[in-house]
Amino acid sequence: MSTLVSASAERVATRRAAVAWRRVRRNTLSLLALGAILTIIGLALAAPLVAPYDPDAPQAEETLQAPGWRHWLGTDIYGRDQLSRIVWAARVDLLVALAATAMALTTGCVLGALAGYRGGLVDQVVMRLVDTIMAFPAFILAMGITAAAGNATANVVVAIAITHVPIYTRLIRSEMLRVREMEYAEAARTVGNRQRRIIFFHLLPNCFPPVIVQATLAMGFAILTVAALSFIGLGIQPPQSEWGAMAAEGASYIVSGEWWIFLFPGLAIMVTVLAFNLVGDSLRDLLDPRMRGVA
Amino acid sequence: MRPLLEVENLSVAFDTDEGTVGAVDAIDLDVRRGEILGLVGESGSGKSVTALAVFRLIRPPGRIAGGSIRFDGRDLLALPEEEMRRIRGAQIAMVFQSPRTALNPVLPVGRQIARLYRLHQGCSAAEARRRTLEMLGLVGIPEPERRARDYAHQLSGGMCQRVMIAMALATSPRLLLADEPTTGLDVSIAAQILDLLRDLGRRTGASIVLITHDLGVVAGLCDRVAVMHAGQLVECADVRSLFREPAHPYTRALVRSIPRVDREVTMEPVPGVVPSLLDAPPGCRYADRCPDVLDVCRTVKPARSARARDHEVACYATEAARVAAPRG
Numbered sequence: 001m002s003t004l005v006s007a008s009a010e011r012v013a014t015r016r017a018a019v020a021w022r023r024v025r026r027n028t029l030s031l032l033a034l035g036a037i038l039t040i041i042g043l044a045l046a047a048p049l050v051a052p053y054d055p056d057a058p059q060a061e062e063t064l065q066a067p068g069w070r071h072w073l074g075t076d077i078y079g080r081d082q083l084s085r086i087v088w089a090a091r092v093d094l095l096v097a098l099a100a101t102a103m104a105l106t107t108g109c110v111l112g113a114l115a116g117y118r119g120g121l122v123d124q125v126v127m128r129l130v131d132t133i134m135a136f137p138a139f140i141l142a143m144g145i146t147a148a149a150g151n152a153t154a155n156v157v158v159a160i161a162i163t164h165v166p167i168y169t170r171l172i173r174s175e176m177l178r179v180r181e182m183e184y185a186e187a188a189r190t191v192g193n194r195q196r197r198i199i200f201f202h203l204l205p206n207c208f209p210p211v212i213v214q215a216t217l218a219m220g221f222a223i224l225t226v227a228a229l230s231f232i233g234l235g236i237q238p239p240q241s242e243w244g245a246m247a248a249e250g251a252s253y254i255v256s257g258e259w260w261i262f263l264f265p266g267l268a269i270m271v272t273v274l275a276f277n278l279v280g281d282s283l284r285d286l287l288d289p290r291m292r293g294v295a
Numbered sequence: 296m297r298p299l300l301e302v303e304n305l306s307v308a309f310d311t312d313e314g315t316v317g318a319v320d321a322i323d324l325d326v327r328r329g330e331i332l333g334l335v336g337e338s339g340s341g342k343s344v345t346a347l348a349v350f351r352l353i354r355p356p357g358r359i360a361g362g363s364i365r366f367d368g369r370d371l372l373a374l375p376e377e378e379m380r381r382i383r384g385a386q387i388a389m390v391f392q393s394p395r396t397a398l399n400p401v402l403p404v405g406r407q408i409a410r411l412y413r414l415h416q417g418c419s420a421a422e423a424r425r426r427t428l429e430m431l432g433l434v435g436i437p438e439p440e441r442r443a444r445d446y447a448h449q450l451s452g453g454m455c456q457r458v459m460i461a462m463a464l465a466t467s468p469r470l471l472l473a474d475e476p477t478t479g480l481d482v483s484i485a486a487q488i489l490d491l492l493r494d495l496g497r498r499t500g501a502s503i504v505l506i507t508h509d510l511g512v513v514a515g516l517c518d519r520v521a522v523m524h525a526g527q528l529v530e531c532a533d534v535r536s537l538f539r540e541p542a543h544p545y546t547r548a549l550v551r552s553i554p555r556v557d558r559e560v561t562m563e564p565v566p567g568v569v570p571s572l573l574d575a576p577p578g579c580r581y582a583d584r585c586p587d588v589l590d591v592c593r594t595v596k597p598a599r600s601a602r603a604r605d606h607e608v609a610c611y612a613t614e615a616a617r618v619a620a621p622r623g
Contacts (some may be wrong), residue, residue, distance in 0.1 A: 090324070189352050189463070191384030191411055205401040288554040 029280035033278035040272055055241050057201035064253075067260050074260035076249060082260065084240035086268050092242050093272070096153060100160035105215055106159070108168020109204060115169065116198045117178025127173070130166040138163040142225055146234045152270035158233050160225050164218055171214055175207035183204075213284040220276030227269045243269045297368060300326035300349065300470055300503050305362035307344050307353055318344045320360065322528040324521055328471065331496060331503045333513035335533070335549070339569050342506045343392075345523075346472045347509035350387060351379050366470070385415040388463035390473040390492075393435035394455035397562040398447035403433070404458045405443025411465045425463070432490060434461040435453050453484035454529070460491060474506045489516055510553050514538060519605070522546050525569050532606040542608040543563065544585045579610070587612035 043050055054060075059079035067074040067232030073082035088286035097244075115126040133141070145159035179185060180203060188202040229235030238249075244266040250261030307319035319341040327330050336343050346351055349364055353372055364371045366387065371379065384570055391397035398404055405427050424443075426565035431439035434457040447455055456476060463471055473492060477485035496503045505517060513520050514534060522545065523533040530543040541547045548565040555562070569583030579585070582592040589611050599609040602617065 019442055171464040183391050183393060185397045186347075186352070187389070187397045187459075188399070189383070190350050190387075192382070192414060193378045193384075194380065201401055202402075206399070 017094055027282070030278055030282035033275040034284075036271060036275040037279060038088055040275070041094065043087050044094050047087045047091055049112065051081070051219035053081035053084040055080060055084040055088040056239050064258050064261075066258075074258075076246075076261050077240075077253070080241075080272055082246075083117040085246060086204070086243070086264055087263070089241040089243050089246065090268070090272075092153075092236055092240060093223050093226055093244075093269075093293070096157055096220055096226045096236070099157045100164065100222050100226075101215055101219050103157065103161035104218070105168055107210070109167050109172055109211075111165070112169040112172025113176050113204050113207070114198050116173035117180050126169065130169050135165045137230065139162065142230070143234055146229060148264045151229075151237060153232050153236060156226060156229060159229075160222050163225070164222065167218060168211060171211055171219075172204075172207050175210065176203060177273055179203050179206045188217060204254045209287045210284075213280055213287060214230060216280035223269065223276070224273050246267065296328060298325040299367060300504075301363075301365040302349070303365070304346070304364045305342070305345070305348060305364060306360040307348050307357060308360040309357045311356060311573070312572045316572045317360075317575050318357070318526050318572060319542050320526040320575070320580070321596070322523070322526075324528060324531070326502050326504055327519075328469075329496075329502055330518040331516055331522040332503060333517035334504055334506045334523065335508065335510060335520055337508060337565075337569050339525070339572075340523040341526040342523055343474050344507060346389065346474055346504070348492045349470075349472065350383055350389065352383075352521075366413055376519065378496075381415070384411055384468070386468050387470045387472065388466070388468035390456075390459050390463045390471065390476045392475040393479050394476075395447055395450075395452060395479075396458040397459055400447055400453060403444050403446055404450070405445075405454075407460070408462045408465050411462065415466045421502075430461045430465050430543075431458070434458070434495070435487075436461070446609075452480050453488065455519065456480060456484075456488050457491070460488070460495070465494055465500070467501070471501050471503045472506065473503060475507070475508070477507075477509075477512065483602075484514075497519075510516065511550060522549065525575070526572055527580050528599075528610070529579075529610065530608045531568065531604075532602075532608075536603060536606045540606075541560065542602055542606070542613045543581075543610045544587050544612065545581050546608075585604055585612070589615070 057080065059075070062071070062075050062079035065071050065075040065079070071081050071083065071292070072088065075081055076085075111126050111130070115123040136144075142159040144161060144165050144261055146155050149155040149159070183197065185203055188198045193202065226235055227247070229246030230242045231248045233248070234243055238245055246265035246270070247262055250258070250263070250265065253259075253261050302322060302324040303322050303324060305319060306317065306321050309316040309318055310520070322341075324345070334345070336342050344353070344357070348359055350368075351359070353359055359372060367381065373380070374406070375381070399407060405424070408430060409420070409423040409427040412418040412426050413420070420425065421438060422423060426437040426444060431443060436442050436454060436457050442450070442454070447458075450458065460476075468607065472494075476492065479490050480488060480524070489512060492505075495501075505512070508514060516581045517534050519531065519533050520537045522529050522537075522543065524545045530541070530546045532542075537546065541550045545565070548563070549571070551563045552565050570580055570583055576593065578591075579594055582588050585592065591611055597609045597611050597614070599607045600614055601607050602613075608614075
């Protein structure tokens, strides 16, 4: 009897330990990801202090240096220091992605909130507009916009923002459909608030939790899009350093053995996007009670 | 003196794919100045819809299908939206059934109240804050400064309802609609909340419409009672006559269904269920549940007739019985 009890107690303890370990492990990963994001942001902000060389200054005698003590991540065909360029490029990539996400989020919030709350004609017009945008593959649409509007940095931001607007609009609209039936929505109406205030001050903040998750995930996707656009020459233009453009320059040197020109910008993209995705995922778990304790 | 609120022939309909739901069917209802009127009926009898109609806040697919609502002589249904908005919250206020969900979860409760002073009385932020704390104290919330910063989920149900009442009474409305204000609360807290409502109503001279399905609450608190069944108003009387001489068969059934501990009376549930309001037939909607039903009940809706002073009932059977055997 006592051995039975202690055996089952042991099993429970083991299972608890396993659950705890899984939680810690998952949290460790998210914490690492969060740390990575903060580090990248920190490096981007401190680029002038951190970068050992001028990112845009060619040095004829230093071309195509392999990673080593003088140039930790090597140099490119013009002899520019890769590390310096990657750090400066973080500024561009993060800023463009952030600006695009902010723009898409703002537009999506306004459109989605109005469509969801008002319903009827407003809803029809907004949602058909969103459907139209979604009918295009996002990347092709972004390509088309930058190709047509000219590839200034501002156009890249707008192009990515436009492809992201539907995500937020639909999400906010569906949340608004739920929230507008809540008793506090009714209460806000009975005390004589203006409709605008009810929508944007009382109800919109209640739609935010899933949107925050989506925005974090979309941030990673936006970085990927900036890099991809630049990779095919439609995004940020040289000589401005940008991860995608740097990877594109390096791609043709892989065969001749200069792997570092391609590898390090590529890694930068991967690590950043992965970090945003991991943080987004754990935010979803945190904000969604149904996911708590699962996995 | 003219009643504060005069509802005449009010109908509210909801247009659905299956047909039209007549949630409120041509009701007349007066709320006098300073009184507490109980609006009683089963779930789905149209009590809450009537309250929302007074605010002109029936949302599609619902609509006010007819009738008039006069507040202090002004026709609310004819007012421009902007003026109606100024009446909401300032002159007519509402207390909701589940206070926890009626308070916005992302705003501290104090800010929600302070907002009203700024919206309707143009107070400065500091003045609004001062009055908010005063109001929170008035509804019996200890440590108002601390509680004002709390969110709804940090307060108990009773506290939430006190906040809700503070909010409703903040701008000294002349009419307060309380929609089952004690449903989610335990009995002792419920009693406190009702006392609070009555005291504050008396102090400010506001009329209160207490929407409830609890006749016990009505007996203890109200001056007059209106009984609704399936969207129709069947009886309206002062509290005393209603409980002593319930006239409508539905009211009689309701009164019999009150559990009593003081007398040897068996409690009887009201027979039948609330009929579907979808494309409801003409006539009295209680006909199918009524023990005294006549043929005419199913075809023509009975008009309300005065039975005594302050006692009106809409029922053919009752009326026929009264004419046949006048009490003397």
